[in-house]
Amino acid sequence: MSATPDHFKSEGDLNLSPRRTQWLAEKINSEAKAWLDEDAKYFLHQSLSTPCLNVFKGCDGIYVEDLQGRRYMDFHGNNVHQVGFRNRRVVDAIKAQLDELPFCTRRYTNIPAIKLAKKLAELAPGHLNKVLFAPGGTSAIGMALKLARAATGRFKTISMWDSFHGASLDAISVGGEAIFRQGIGPLLPGTEHVPPPDPSQCPFKCGAQCSLQCAEYVEYVLKKEGDVAAVVAETVRSVPFIPPPEYWKIIRAACDKHGALLILDEIPHGLGRTGKMFTCEHYGIVPDMLVIGKGLGGGVFPLAALLAREDLNVMPDRALGHYTHEKNPVACAAGLATIECIEADGLLENARALGEHALRRIERMKEKYPLVAGGRGLGLLLGIELVKDLQTREPASDAAERVMYRALEKGVSFKVSMGNILTLTPPLTITREEMDRALDIIEECLAEL
Numbered sequence: 001m002s003a004t005p006d007h008f009k010s011e012g013d014l015n016l017s018p019r020r021t022q023w024l025a026e027k028i029n030s031e032a033k034a035w036l037d038e039d040a041k042y043f044l045h046q047s048l049s050t051p052c053l054n055v056f057k058g059c060d061g062i063y064v065e066d067l068q069g070r071r072y073m074d075f076h077g078n079n080v081h082q083v084g085f086r087n088r089r090v091v092d093a094i095k096a097q098l099d100e101l102p103f104c105t106r107r108y109t110n111i112p113a114i115k116l117a118k119k120l121a122e123l124a125p126g127h128l129n130k131v132l133f134a135p136g137g138t139s140a141i142g143m144a145l146k147l148a149r150a151a152t153g154r155f156k157t158i159s160m161w162d163s164f165h166g167a168s169l170d171a172i173s174v175g176g177e178a179i180f181r182q183g184i185g186p187l188l189p190g191t192e193h194v195p196p197p198d199p200s201q202c203p204f205k206c207g208a209q210c211s212l213q214c215a216e217y218v219e220y221v222l223k224k225e226g227d228v229a230a231v232v233a234e235t236v237r238s239v240p241f242i243p244p245p246e247y248w249k250i251i252r253a254a255c256d257k258h259g260a261l262l263i264l265d266e267i268p269h270g271l272g273r274t275g276k277m278f279t280c281e282h283y284g285i286v287p288d289m290l291v292i293g294k295g296l297g298g299g300v301f302p303l304a305a306l307l308a309r310e311d312l313n314v315m316p317d318r319a320l321g322h323y324t325h326e327k328n329p330v331a332c333a334a335g336l337a338t339i340e341c342i343e344a345d346g347l348l349e350n351a352r353a354l355g356e357h358a359l360r361r362i363e364r365m366k367e368k369y370p371l372v373a374g375g376r377g378l379g380l381l382l383g384i385e386l387v388k389d390l391q392t393r394e395p396a397s398d399a400a401e402r403v404m405y406r407a408l409e410k411g412v413s414f415k416v417s418m419g420n421i422l423t424l425t426p427p428l429t430i431t432r433e434e435m436d437r438a439l440d441i442i443e444e445c446l447a448e449l
Contacts (some may be wrong), residue, residue: 019405020053027409028054034068047179059085062427062434064413067237075414075424075440079238079268082295082430083341090298093337097330101434104327112252112382113327114334120305123277123339126286128307133332135325137293138166140304142265143321145170145232145290147308150315153228156190158221163196163234166263174232184324192225197243200385200393211287215247218256230261230288238268238425240381241415246284255288261312266306267293270380272342272428275352275379288312291347298338301331319380347428351379354435356384357423361439369446371396383417395420406445412438 024033033056043050055348058065061084064074074081075284083090097112104110117131159165161176172180176196181187195203195214206212215240222228231251236242236388255262266279270292277426278290289312306321325331342348355377360431362384373385373393386396386403397419405415417423420444426435 002077002156002371004369017401020051021055023405023408029068030188031418034328035067043067056321057070061085062430069419070411071414072408073426073434075412075426075438076427077299077427078294079244079273080273080297081299081427082292082340082347083298083345084427085299087298087337087341087429089337089341090300090334091335094298094300094330095238097333101329104329106322106324109330110332112329112332112336116339117305118330119339120292120307120335124290124307125278125281127309128286128290130308130310132308132321133308133326133328134293134304134306134321134323135328136166137170137265137383138171139293139323140267140291140306140320141165141171141232141265143306143430144291144308145174145230146314146320147289147306147312148230148261148263150318150320151261151312152229152259154260155228156192156228157230158192158194158218158224158225158228158260159232160196160234161193161199163265165232165234165267166373170288188237192221192228194221196237196250197242197247198237198241204427211248212246212250213256215243215250217255218251222254222258222260226258227259228260230263231255232263232265234265234268235283236274236381239421240377240383240421242376242378243283243285247279247367248280248285251286252287260340261288262292263287265291266290268425269379271295272348272351273340273379273381273425275348275355277342277348279378296335296338297331298334301328301334303328303331303335342428344428350430351428354432355379355382357432358435358439361436365443365446369449371399371446371449378422380424380428380430382423386420386422402449404447405441406448407441410441410444413440 121129160173165171173191227295264287290307297303366372373387376383388394400420415423
């Protein structure tokens, strides 16, 4: 197993912080505490999920509501809420399908599944016109890895340190987060890792701007290994890290040169979060396989899809997915309604416009608050990096945690990534007024520090 470099290790779990204990003591009533105790009693405990922070009872649009009736703008949502919570189109489609055909037995098919596969093939760039559904993104990644082996006759992969592709054994083998990999035992063989395009932690010392040496290093490893089946990577990181425009062109060309497939993971941000239906469209390249999920189920159903080139349809005699809910008609009805909402309501344009607006506001925060190193993002995949010193860029992890909990008190929920990046991923249905209110709250929290 490859060793994880120290500078690519996870920064820890905020749910284990003393501030969580303080939050529970001051903000959670006895009813919620009782339910949290029940949760801790019956669920297996795991990092990043246990112990829980609160108990929700409702959600609508960009808001979630706890047992005490407090509402929070949800800038987290596990990236399933592109069209907002309880979206009317999605809920109506689910209810109608439940009354007609709630399940489809394997070896049979159904109209919602066929329509969704056709729609995705029509929307996808290039010749990604073959589709297979799975009950979650991790499973779809597993299908992609199997298909790459079958299509190339090779088994090795190149992926990125710090990446996340799911929590199953095959997914954590190609993933690069220590919190999932360490202490598990032998992982899949042949899973080589390279540095991600992150200038702040670049081993090539490229400075403030990526010099693309990391992309060229991928070609170096492809050449040296000689028998790599696929490069597996997130098109952009959900932290977020946004590679330079030429990054994927270099890697696409390298894969073609050395006979490796390119598998792009867009599970968290495909379907419009970055302002285009598929994130790779920003880079002018087409992967050999594209994996989407999370938001595909309309914030209700777990649903993911593997999109592949037609000439990769090479496993008719073997099981590639074979999942019980592979063509679940209710989930596919939700997926169709989700795409209809994105297209009909202009959510791609809304994501682009509000993302640009938010980045401008974050830049103004940088001018006012020394903690703010700057903003990063694409569409409504946004991050605010907090540092102790702009020269050394030492992460201000304690400050980020304080901002997160204070923002919760004021009604905004978001995730802290890498210990010091306030990661903001609101529904694409958010209005400019709601965005400004959330950013006002975050700025208030920064000012209080």
